[in-house]
Amino acid sequence: MEVQSRHRSKSGAIERPLASSRVLDFTDRDFGRGQAPARAAAATVSYSLRLHAERCAPLDVFRVALTSPAQGTGAGAFERDVGAWVASAVAGGAREVEMDLRPPPTKRGAVDESAAFVELPGDLFVATNSLARLALGGFSLRTVPAGAAGLAGLRSLSLSHADVTGEAVRGVVSSCRALEFLSLSSCNLLKSVRIASETLRVLEIVRCPAVRELRVNAPALESFAFHGDTVYSSDYDDLSSAVDLGSTPALRQAYLSHIGFDDDVNAYQDREYAYSNFLSCVAHARALTLCSVGLLHLWAQLGYDECVDIDMTNIQELQLLLSSEGEDDDLQSFASFFQLNPLPLLDRLFVSVPSHTTDASDAAAALAGEVVDDSRMMIPGYAIVPVDDSRMMIQHFDFVLDHLSFIKLVNFRGTRFQLQLLAFLLKRAPALEQLVLVTVGEEGGAPVDEHVIQGWVSGMRKASAEAQLTVCRSSEDRSQNPVHTRFYHELEE
Numbered sequence: 001m002e003v004q005s006r007h008r009s010k011s012g013a014i015e016r017p018l019a020s021s022r023v024l025d026f027t028d029r030d031f032g033r034g035q036a037p038a039r040a041a042a043a044t045v046s047y048s049l050r051l052h053a054e055r056c057a058p059l060d061v062f063r064v065a066l067t068s069p070a071q072g073t074g075a076g077a078f079e080r081d082v083g084a085w086v087a088s089a090v091a092g093g094a095r096e097v098e099m100d101l102r103p104p105p106t107k108r109g110a111v112d113e114s115a116a117f118v119e120l121p122g123d124l125f126v127a128t129n130s131l132a133r134l135a136l137g138g139f140s141l142r143t144v145p146a147g148a149a150g151l152a153g154l155r156s157l158s159l160s161h162a163d164v165t166g167e168a169v170r171g172v173v174s175s176c177r178a179l180e181f182l183s184l185s186s187c188n189l190l191k192s193v194r195i196a197s198e199t200l201r202v203l204e205i206v207r208c209p210a211v212r213e214l215r216v217n218a219p220a221l222e223s224f225a226f227h228g229d230t231v232y233s234s235d236y237d238d239l240s241s242a243v244d245l246g247s248t249p250a251l252r253q254a255y256l257s258h259i260g261f262d263d264d265v266n267a268y269q270d271r272e273y274a275y276s277n278f279l280s281c282v283a284h285a286r287a288l289t290l291c292s293v294g295l296l297h298l299w300a301q302l303g304y305d306e307c308v309d310i311d312m313t314n315i316q317e318l319q320l321l322l323s324s325e326g327e328d329d330d331l332q333s334f335a336s337f338f339q340l341n342p343l344p345l346l347d348r349l350f351v352s353v354p355s356h357t358t359d360a361s362d363a364a365a366a367l368a369g370e371v372v373d374d375s376r377m378m379i380p381g382y383a384i385v386p387v388d389d390s391r392m393m394i395q396h397f398d399f400v401l402d403h404l405s406f407i408k409l410v411n412f413r414g415t416r417f418q419l420q421l422l423a424f425l426l427k428r429a430p431a432l433e434q435l436v437l438v439t440v441g442e443e444g445g446a447p448v449d450e451h452v453i454q455g456w457v458s459g460m461r462k463a464s465a466e467a468q469l470t471v472c473r474s475s476e477d478r479s480q481n482p483v484h485t486r487f488y489h490e491l492e493e
Contacts, residue, residue, distance in 0.1 A: 022057075022060040061097075062094045063097075063098040087124055095133065139162055177199070185208070190208045206226070209261070221248045226256050254282035254288050254289070256290055259291050259321060272301070290321070299337075317348045331377045344403060354411065373420070374424035407432065412448070427460070434468050
């Protein structure tokens with residue numbers, strides 16, 4: 001009797017705070033993906049929700065992260081449980097529901113047609129509710145009807161590893177009349193994104209490799225992020241661009257990265273204008289992050305069109321993510337980007353290079369005291385100008401970054417490639433006030449001696465005699481950071 005009483009007392013001590021908590025969070029890695037079997041973890045979640053409902057306790061936030069069981073091992077019962085959880089949380093007045101039921105990770109970009117998705121009940125969002133944020137991973141939204149009243153107040157929607165079609169996404173977004181944030185991540189079956197929203201402010205499309213059409217009408221859009229394959233039309237008879245973001249006068253920041261995609265060398269030639277058309281849609285943002293794959297696309301375009309005309313005159317902050325170093329194309333695409341695209345307002349430039357060395361000769365560290373210049377960074381483009389009535393002269397283009405005051409290069413190792421980039425920039429930045437070189441951590445190799453670095457920089461021709469040099473490790477860096485500090489190509493699936 002004493003043992004039973006003690007057990008009831010202990011259970012009650014656990015149940016009371018659980019039943020009264022406004023937040024039910026089951027996203028702990030050990031709970032969701034550790035030793036607890038899916039069915040045992042599911043029983044815990046079901047019990048917690050039932051206890052909450054019995055006590056009529058208010059619920060604001062409900063979060064769960066679990067690995068779905070394999071087919072044939074109780075998957076049907078698990079799917080029914082999950083549907084009941086979402087319904088219970090929504091009916092209980094939750095403003096935030098986050099359900100991550102992803103299967104074990106697959107190879108990047110692989111389309112797993114056999115993956116099991118949990119299908120949401122079609123009537124789940126029929127009634128009005130308090131839901132403001134919904135994040136779903138591993139679900140199918142094919143049965144969610146367009147115009148669902150329960151989605152009308154939603155402000156944030158995140159879908160990852162989801163079974164969704166372009167039509168389903170368009171229908172759901174049309175239901176969310178107050179939507180401000182939309183994230184589509186690793187939706188491998190998604191081929192088209194066609195949405196319209198008067199309230200949408202943030203749009204993220206990450207690792208959705210099958211997308212071949214992106215058409216967005218969101219005049220209030222302030223932030224756009226895309227990481228994936230180049231969006232291009234496979235219909236060679238269709239001359240229209242595969243990307244159209246409409247008018248976005250409020251766009252403040254844009255992130256456009258293809259690192260890890262477009263690995264085919266021929267992709268740069270076969271997808272004519274695909275990248276430049278995409279970039280033109282976001283180039284008016286004040287803060288822009290691009291990658292070396294994109295620079296190579298622009299460099300390749302010069303082979304069939306020397307007049308790459310993209311208006312970047314609004315850019316105040318530019319971040320370039322370089323995925324490789326040491327090839328001539330990498331140097332020349334970097335140089336041509338600045339020469340062909342006037343950046344009169346550029347104030348801050350961030351360059352992130354790979355943290356590990358390669359076998360390329362230019363990826364080897366320069367010798368102490370070695371003078372490295374930018375003579376190999378050929379700047380393409382020239383004009384034929386008259387000298388007199390009988391003679392003409394070839395005049396090569398150059399440029400000046402006359403507003404640039406801050407440069408930061410991250411993962412600096414003192415390679416010849418990196419020093420050539422520095423030499424290229426320093427001789428064209430007369431207003432430069434600060435140069436920050438953040439050296440690699442221990443995992444990237446031994447750091448370069450600061451005095452050696454100062455010797456390299458002092459030997460370079462500089463347009464500004466006032467620029468201060470700061471050399472530090474990442475843990476010591478106290479200088480300003482770019483708007484975008486989350487790099488999607490470095491995140492684990």
